[in-house]
Amino acid sequence: MRILVVEDDKDVAGFVVKGLREAGHVVEHADNGRDGLFLAASEGFDAIVLDRMLPGGVDGLRLLETLRSQGNTTPVLFLSAMAQVDDRVRGLKAGGDDYMTKPFAFAELLARVEALTRRGKGEGPVTKLVVGDLEMDLLSRGVKRAGQKIDLQPREFRLLEFLMRHAGQVVTRTMLLEGVWDYHFDPQTNVIDVHVSRLRQKVDKPFPSSLIHTVRNAGYMLRAEAP
């Protein structure tokens, strides 16, 4: 994937760019708003990681607003030290697709950026999700693995659906909390882990191979082969 990183802090930028390159992506970097805007508008990227506070007169919000007004729909992930709810709302309203606060774990950033690109591919309406021998029928709300029917609670169904829609990608606990339970805060307990382990009991345990894998220090991934 081609990713643009617009970040003025040298250390953070270096860290992010290096990490993304190691993950196999092609990364461009700009350290101020004007250059970032120029690059984003002139070259095609699959995703943009955009810092909120940028020097040079054009801050992150303005950059994004300008891009969107030009009809550019590249998915954008905001990075910001400003963590208040208002700031997140403003960032998303300006056209952002996701919002992360500093300090952040790189694994989280990577997982979310990759999830963005998947979203950006513009999938049409889907009625069925298939991963390996796992099938999910979205119309009838039924799940089958290797032909066998699996009984799921409504919440478990949604959890599995989220994992399947992000199949092959790292899904962090935060992403699951936001995506499945619409919960935007850091829970003190390991609520997600418990739910995932229950799901595993139903989806993985009765079968020879595991589909739900734990990615150390990051989260989970649904995949036919082990990552």
Add this chain to the structure above:
Amino acid sequence: MFAGRLILPAALAAGIGLGAAHAQHDSGPPPRMTSDTREYCDALAGRVAREQLSARNPAPEASALAQEGTQLCAEGRVAPGIVRLRRAWVILQAGD
């Protein structure tokens, strides 16, 4: 520079100082009234007496007043005398 400081006292002076000018018509000695003298009293007494004589029904108070009036004037108290004579006259006039 001083103007500002003088505003207040000037205003006060103007407020207090304005007095109405009394124009007095006065040239020469003032005229003398003739209806409060001894002479007038006598003349009035004569008139009153003539009225009394020609009256059909002279009221008794009228003659009493006329008498008092004449006496007062004779004593030198002209003003009260004239008043009584005038009252007598008015009564006599009313009686007609």
Add this chain to the structure above:
Amino acid sequence: MDPGLRRRRARGRFLARLLDMLPSERVFHSADVRFGLIYAALFGISAAALAAFVWWSTAGLLLRQTEAAIDADVLGLTERYNEGGTAAVRDTIQQRLAANLDDDAIYMLVDPAFRPIAGNLDRWPSVPLDDDAFDLEIRRARGLSKVRVRHFDLPGGYQLLVGRDVEVRGQLRGMLQNALLWAAFIAVLLGTVGAWAVRGLFRATLAEISATAMAISAGDLTRRVRVTGQGEEFDLLAETINDMLDRISRLMDGVRQVSNAIAHDLRTPITRARTRLEDAALHATCEADLRAAIERATADLDGVVSVFQALLRIAEIEAGARRSAFVPFDAAPVLADLADLYCAVAEDGGLVLETDIAPEVQLFGDREMIQQAVANLLDNAIKFSPPGGVVRLAARQGPAGIEIGVADQGAGIPKADRARATQRFFRGETARSTPGSGLGLALVQAVATLHGGALALEDNDPGLRAVLRLPVQAERAALPPA
């Protein structure tokens, strides 16, 4: 210096000093003087209006009466003249003089040569003949007298004067004028004194408030504005300022509290992280050890970050700015989702999570805040419950407001600690061994206060029952006490 110059200088200085004593125009810019002047002006205008009315009705009346009498006289004489010429006028004058009980009539009839024919003046007064009506001074037995006369030209060159003696009335008028002038003077005096008093009053009240404000900005937060109990508006102002000062004082206490707690509770994980890293730098023998130390330090720092986030969140809520984003919403699905989220954890801990949520729980507020608050309560309940217990989430809607309760059967909070439980970083004895920063209840309290409601910590016997009571929308208009 020559003596002439010295003298001129001295005179100049004297003049300058004299002018210094006069109030400068800057005086008019101060509010209290303006206030006082407005008062004086109003007072003066009312007094002047009253005086004018009195003058018009008394002195004016006297004049009008005189004029009316002269008019009537003239009318009569005119008729007589029309009937019988000057002879008739002469006779009428004589009769009228005889009947003049008030002794105030003035007549004068003269021939073209100014020889008197009838009347009670000894000679024609020396006045300009073209004046129609004028005042005249005559001499009579009791002295000089002022008369008001009207002048007529009769055919044949005869001239007539008809008037009234207005000396007494003039004296009356003079007395009235005197009295009113004195009254005006006294009014001006009283007005000035009153204005001064008003100005003083104004200044005193404002001075009190500004003195208090100055003392406070200098650092003395214990000062309050004095409430006199006399003036409605000023007392309201004083009370409002005092309320504001109370709130500032409380907030500053909160800040101090937090600073102290932060100093302790954040240094610990930071110190731990630092120690680990230093230890690894000095004593690590292989890369695996280093890596492990770094990962643990990172986790510690993440813990510090989450404490900061929580503190910032509490501060944001307490600042109250988010109240403008309140909307009406139904909390029932939010609570159901939370129960769903936490039931798995509860079961893992050997607990049963029961729910008793009303079908509709209408609320006016911030959805995410309520979500976070209830999540904190559930978190606590599950954390502090021993296996085999029941955690109950109940929500109902009443006429006064809504009630959300989370009850557990754990160790509970001893009564003595309940008041302090919602303070930041407070951890009771029973909680010291469990993980947590002590900010959970502080956040719930902040959310409750922002929504105009309250958090109550009650005995669940055994255990704790935390109840969030929030009023219905209508009462939300009033500012909640901080």
